[in-house]
Amino acid sequence: MKSKISENFGQTQRLGKELAKTLKGGSAVCLYGQLGAGKTTFVQGLAKGLGIKQRITSPTFIIVRKYKISKSSVKSFYHIDLYRIDTSSDIKNLGLDEILNDKNALVVIEWAEKFGSELPKKRIDIYFENIGKDERKITWSK
Numbered sequence: 001m002k003s004k005i006s007e008n009f010g011q012t013q014r015l016g017k018e019l020a021k022t023l024k025g026g027s028a029v030c031l032y033g034q035l036g037a038g039k040t041t042f043v044q045g046l047a048k049g050l051g052i053k054q055r056i057t058s059p060t061f062i063i064v065r066k067y068k069i070s071k072s073s074v075k076s077f078y079h080i081d082l083y084r085i086d087t088s089s090d091i092k093n094l095g096l097d098e099i100l101n102d103k104n105a106l107v108v109i110e111w112a113e114k115f116g117s118e119l120p121k122k123r124i125d126i127y128f129e130n131i132g133k134d135e136r137k138i139t140w141s142k
């Protein structure tokens, strides 16, 4: 595990942007941490790093959002937020298996712990902790 302290919103976005450069299609990035810990902020940076121009917002009511990517080996980016999901049968109905098996897609999941034992084995886990007004500790598996 590696970790970094982000001192502001922009630094968290930059970390997401840096990660984007290293990701290939078929990857799953799982994000964990309390409300306001910076998960969506990180996803915004990730999307920028992939060349996505649209503004990324929390997919609160729409649990899965898909973005097309043009100039990249990765063809689509899925932003999933499981915050409002309560049961494992709800999760099964989202069709995540298909999304996770798409080798041309990059998938990022907020509140990934709700996925429980069904999380893909091959994934990157990133933990966000609110440790001060603007300080966030970000820890990831390599």
Ligand SMILES: Nc1ncnc2c1ncn2[C@@H]1O[C@H](COP(=O)(O)OP(=O)(O)OP(=O)(O)O)[C@@H](O)[C@H]1O
Residues within 6 Å of the ligand: 006, 007, 008, 009, 010, 011, 012, 033, 034, 035, 036, 037, 038, 039, 040, 041, 042, 058, 083, 110, 128, 133, 134, 135, 136
């Ligand atoms: N260092 C920082 N990194 C990220 N966000 C920060 C930082 N400092 C302050 N913030 C603020 O914290 C909030 C983070 O919100 P964000 O939506 O990214 O959190 P989240 O983890 O996705 O929460 P939720 O679980 O509700 O989706 C924003 O209002 C942002 O401006």
Ligand SMILES: [Mg+2]
Residues within 6 Å of the ligand: 039, 040, 041, 058, 081, 110
């Ligand atoms: Mg969020």
